[in-house]
Amino acid sequence: xxxxxxxxxxxxxxxxxAVPDLTTCKCGGxxxxxxxxxxxxxxxxxxxxxxxxxxxxxxxxxxLPVEPDSPSTPLRVGWSPLYQADRLAAELGLxxxxxxxxxxxxxASLKDRASAMAVVKAREAGADTIACSSTGNAxxxxxxxxxxxxxxxxxxxxxxxxxxxVAQLMVFGATVVSVEGSxxxxxxxxxxxxxxxxWYNRNAAINPYLSEGKKTVTLELMEQLGWQVPDYxxxxxxxxxxxxxxxxxxxxxxAAGFIHRLPRLLSVQAEGCCPLNRAIQTGEPxxxxxxxxxxxxxxxxxxxxxxKALAAIRESQGIAVNVSDEEILEAMRLMGRTQGVxxxxxxxxxxxxxxxxxxxxxxxxxxxxxxxxxxxxLKDVANGIxxxxxxxxxxxxxxxxxxxxxxxxxxx
Amino acid sequence: xxxxxxxxxxxxxxxxxAVPDLTTCKCGGxxxxxxxxxxxxxxxxxxxxxxxxxxxxxxxxxxLPVEPDSPSTPLRVGWSPLYQADRLAAELGLxxxxxxxxxxxxxASLKDRASAMAVVKAREAGADTIACSSTGNAxxxxxxxxxxxxxxxxxxxxxxxxxxxVAQLMVFGATVVSVEGSxxxxxxxxxxxxxxxxWYNRNAAINPYLSEGKKTVTLELMEQLGWQVPDYxxxxxxxxxxxxxxxxxxxxxxAAGFIHRLPRLLSVQAEGCCPLNRAIQTGEPxxxxxxxxxxxxxxxxxxxxxxKALAAIRESQGIAVNVSDEEILEAMRLMGRTQGVxxxxxxxxxxxxxxxxxxxxxxxxxxxxxxxxxxxxLKDVANGIxxxxxxxxxxxxxxxxxxxxxxxxxxx
Numbered sequence: 001x002x003x004x005x006x007x008x009x010x011x012x013x014x015x016x017x018a019v020p021d022l023t024t025c026k027c028g029g030x031x032x033x034x035x036x037x038x039x040x041x042x043x044x045x046x047x048x049x050x051x052x053x054x055x056x057x058x059x060x061x062x063x064l065p066v067e068p069d070s071p072s073t074p075l076r077v078g079w080s081p082l083y084q085a086d087r088l089a090a091e092l093g094l095x096x097x098x099x100x101x102x103x104x105x106x107x108a109s110l111k112d113r114a115s116a117m118a119v120v121k122a123r124e125a126g127a128d129t130i131a132c133s134s135t136g137n138a139x140x141x142x143x144x145x146x147x148x149x150x151x152x153x154x155x156x157x158x159x160x161x162x163x164x165x166v167a168q169l170m171v172f173g174a175t176v177v178s179v180e181g182s183x184x185x186x187x188x189x190x191x192x193x194x195x196x197x198x199w200y201n202r203n204a205a206i207n208p209y210l211s212e213g214k215k216t217v218t219l220e221l222m223e224q225l226g227w228q229v230p231d232y233x234x235x236x237x238x239x240x241x242x243x244x245x246x247x248x249x250x251x252x253x254x255a256a257g258f259i260h261r262l263p264r265l266l267s268v269q270a271e272g273c274c275p276l277n278r279a280i281q282t283g284e285p286x287x288x289x290x291x292x293x294x295x296x297x298x299x300x301x302x303x304x305x306x307x308k309a310l311a312a313i314r315e316s317q318g319i320a321v322n323v324s325d326e327e328i329l330e331a332m333r334l335m336g337r338t339q340g341v342x343x344x345x346x347x348x349x350x351x352x353x354x355x356x357x358x359x360x361x362x363x364x365x366x367x368x369x370x371x372x373x374x375x376x377x378l379k380d381v382a383n384g385i386x387x388x389x390x391x392x393x394x395x396x397x398x399x400x401x402x403x404x405x406x407x408x409x410x411x412x
Numbered sequence: 413x414x415x416x417x418x419x420x421x422x423x424x425x426x427x428x429x430a431v432p433d434l435t436t437c438k439c440g441g442x443x444x445x446x447x448x449x450x451x452x453x454x455x456x457x458x459x460x461x462x463x464x465x466x467x468x469x470x471x472x473x474x475x476l477p478v479e480p481d482s483p484s485t486p487l488r489v490g491w492s493p494l495y496q497a498d499r500l501a502a503e504l505g506l507x508x509x510x511x512x513x514x515x516x517x518x519x520a521s522l523k524d525r526a527s528a529m530a531v532v533k534a535r536e537a538g539a540d541t542i543a544c545s546s547t548g549n550a551x552x553x554x555x556x557x558x559x560x561x562x563x564x565x566x567x568x569x570x571x572x573x574x575x576x577x578v579a580q581l582m583v584f585g586a587t588v589v590s591v592e593g594s595x596x597x598x599x600x601x602x603x604x605x606x607x608x609x610x611w612y613n614r615n616a617a618i619n620p621y622l623s624e625g626k627k628t629v630t631l632e633l634m635e636q637l638g639w640q641v642p643d644y645x646x647x648x649x650x651x652x653x654x655x656x657x658x659x660x661x662x663x664x665x666x667a668a669g670f671i672h673r674l675p676r677l678l679s680v681q682a683e684g685c686c687p688l689n690r691a692i693q694t695g696e697p698x699x700x701x702x703x704x705x706x707x708x709x710x711x712x713x714x715x716x717x718x719x720k721a722l723a724a725i726r727e728s729q730g731i732a733v734n735v736s737d738e739e740i741l742e743a744m745r746l747m748g749r750t751q752g753v754x755x756x757x758x759x760x761x762x763x764x765x766x767x768x769x770x771x772x773x774x775x776x777x778x779x780x781x782x783x784x785x786x787x788x789x790l791k792d793v794a795n796g797i798x799x800x801x802x803x804x805x806x807x808x809x810x811x812x813x814x815x816x817x818x819x820x821x822x823x824x
Binding site for chain 1: 467486487488493495499513516518519520541555556557558559560561562566569571575576578579580581582583584585587588589590591592593597598600601604605608609611744745748749750751752753754788789790791793796797799800801802803804805806807808809810813816822824
């Protein structure tokens with residue numbers, strides 16, 4: 001990897017060779033992959049991309065920490081659609097809004113970008129087995145991408161994990177261990193097992209390559225916008241890996257000469273679980289919080305990538321906004337009704353934050369905003385029902401229908 | 413539309429002008445859109461496609477019955493991934509198998525292709541409201557595509573419709589009428605309402621443009637295969653519109669000079685509901701059947717597009733294979749485990765049929781087969797659980813994990 005120089009600890013600055021099976025620094029800090037941008041500038045241009053026929057995250061290989069001869073992963077991850085959401089923007093009183101629908105990835109979430117990267121690095125490390133602990137999208141994306149690549153996956157989930165997500169894991173043929181304990185217990189058992197059997201580690205914030213996969217969401221949206229940098233990029237935030245990855249993408253593009261300014265990040269958390277936003281708002285170190293929100297994918301009271309996430313928000317002169325569960329459900333309805341995009345609760349939280357930030361006067365209505373939809377609403381049908389309610393019931397006769405419409409004020 | 417000549421009844425041969433709001437023939441027969449292939453040959457080439465940057469179903473406009481100035485639909489429908497499924501082929505004892513994953517469409521099924529077409533034709537007809545009756549993917553795809561285009565949608569569902577699918581409809585802001593009666597009652601009420609209010613009609617097999625949208629799945633897979641025609645194309649079959657549309661795509665490409673032979677269709681139905689395959693197998697006219705299968709999307713005892721579907725299977729010298737519910741669930745596990753593709757029951761039925769046809773010696777193991785995955789497994793999580801089972805439960809200690817692995821013969 002001529003374009004990668006090393007991996008550097010974000011806490012103590014120690015540098016490590018960028019071997020495929022990196023984990024954290026000896027000091028406990030998270031590592032960050034470092035690039036030789038002069039090399040990249042000399043070998044990677046917008047014209048190269050315009051000529052590239054690979055419409056997946058792997059079109060950005062010259063900016064990704066993978067060996068030139070490493071095969072891409074089989075599932076088509078990335079190049080998710082970017083929709084200009086004019087009707088939604090009008091309803092919010094915003095000049096221009098784009099929705100980047102990452103729920104259109106193979107296992108229906110942005111996490112496929114990280115898992116596809118993990119699969120490539122596992123192969124480079126010579127591993128045939130890969131493991132993680134997670135209750136949600138990270139697990140299902142790992143199981144799917146590993147199956148497609150012919151790798152074995154061991155997934156550790158707390159026994160309270162929703163049945164639907166477990167079903168996805170089981171269909172993908174992963175060995176799923178349901179741990180009778182808390183999430184912390186689950187994480188510790190996965191760690192012990194990974195240490196014992198030497199599986200490749202795809203735990204969030206432990207493996208520094210994951211956020212390099214996630215940054216492709218930024219590379220894509222900038223290419224789709226013709227390299228015109230938006231004023232704000234809105235993201236829901238849980239453990240912090242995704243917003244950190246998105247920011248890394250902007251910094252890479254800037255350093256490589258593809259863009260000439262940077263956007264501000266809009267970090268959106270749930271009111272019931274916002275340890276990172278609280279740190280931004282108070283200027284104090286982050287402290288753990290209860291996990292009191294229906295948006296399960298961002299219900300992270302102890303964020304594992306706080307260092308990178310807080311640095312990203314601060315460097316971008318970002319804005320932190322918290323939204324209530326009701327505001328999340330309202331955003332789900334709004335995005336569905338105006339744009340035909342169905343996101344899971346965490347997937348619509350970024351847009352709920354855009355609405356809230358406009359109401360609070362934190363964002364200029366003349367701004368251009370990109371909101372990233374991180375997961376598909378079909379992942380969590382129960383909350384879809386909670387958001388959207390029940391249909392009217394009528395007897396199978398036209399007079400009954402006329403009556404039902406009249407009672408509801410519906411005038412076809 | 414210089415390339416469209418008329419719409420012709422498949423039963424009596426009557427011809428109609430191809431106006432946007434066509435329904436069925438006066439004789440009750442289904443209409444089929446007719447093209448001027450000489451015009452198309454003169455104006456549409458493989459080179460045009462190679463230069464086309466629109467990676468959606470609308471890249472095939474010169475073969476679609478839409479006005480040149482009609483805007484495309486906003487959601488990114490089509491250009492779903494085609495995966496070469498080598499591990500799955502090896503397990504089945506087949507030389508070459510491809511999976512076309514149409515569960516990757518915006519509302520997670522192939523039906524988006526028909527609904528996007530319906531939205532374009534509704535706009536051409538000057539309609540601002542579009543309606544259909546359906547319990548499943550047709551309804552949710554219409555609701556999503558209509559919302560994205562700013563059209564109103566009225567959806568009629570029987571009150572037994574699964575909550576999850578209703579939730580999708582409600583999130584997309586459709587007016588959903590839950591009819592206290594059978595599916596037939598629901599259809600009749602939708603018909604009465606469409607007649608009364610003049611809504612644009614998206615009922616399957618009534619509107620002849622829908623299968624023209626569906627045929628884009630064939631146009632795509634042929635382009636993705638470099639115009640190398642496979643020996644067989646496997647599809648699950650319910651009301652018959654999808655297999656008829658897929659076949660229309662092959663005939664169009666043949667007539668337009670893009671391909672020089674035609675594949676054989678593999679029509680796959682559930683043993684518990686196979687009226688069309690029974691007609692093929694016995695040579696007798698089709699007769700209604702009970703709807704006794706867990707694959708709800710193809711549980712169609714009275715297929716509404718029998719004429720076109722039977723003609724397609726026969727013209728292609730096709731093969732009809734029925735599979736049991738257990739074989740459908742086995743195909744779901746097999747596709748998930750070997751290729752990381754999670755299909756709903758009807759979405760994996762085509763592949764279940766490929767397996768069955770090989771076992772019965774109906775397909776040459778040296779053949780090249782494309783199997784179309786018509787819908788995403790997240791649409792029907794309950795059957796995913798039924799297919800894949802429950803994970804092992806362990807206490808949060810390594811000795812407990814070792815014990816659990818040993819008892820199951822798992823050797824990491």
